[in-house]
Amino acid sequence: MEITKREEEYLETMYLLHKNKGVIRVKDIAKALHVKPPSVVDALKKLSEKGLVEYEKYDRILLTEKGKEIAESTYLKHKLLTEFFIEVLGIPPEIAEQDACQFEHYVHDITVERIREFAQFIREQCPYVLKQFLKEKLSENEKASE
Structure with a gap:
């Protein structure tokens, strides 16, 4: 599976948010990466398709084991x-x-x-x-x- 540098950044950011805040939110990812929330949602969908995050709109965001390993x-x-x-x-x-x-x-x-x-x-x-x-x-x- 090919993972882009930007996807690595998203995973690392989510890992740090979870580690520091205990929760991963779209607005926090957007703020940390200096992007708009819709860009975060698009990235989360792609990461979810690759099996690196668990994401459902208006639900919690979690890193899968593979996503956490990369992060x-x-x-x-x-x-x-x-x-x-x-x-x-x-x-x-x-x-x-x-x-x-x-x-x-x-x-x-x-x-x-x-x-x-x-x-x-x-x-x-x-x-x-x-x-x-x-x-x-x-x-x-x-x-x-x-």
């Missing part, structure tokens, strides 16, 4: 990439967040695993070098924002 995977990639960009590369948080949101949909699972392994390695084996690198990047970021 969690996307969210964990997002989280890992954001942390890597901030903590290892020294990228400002707001930029790291934006980049992770884009990158998470295109990066292969093998690449994600290598990033995780590299981050762990550099933190454990080269903490001093990492601190020096981050110190330099922080200084560069501060100069760039002046």
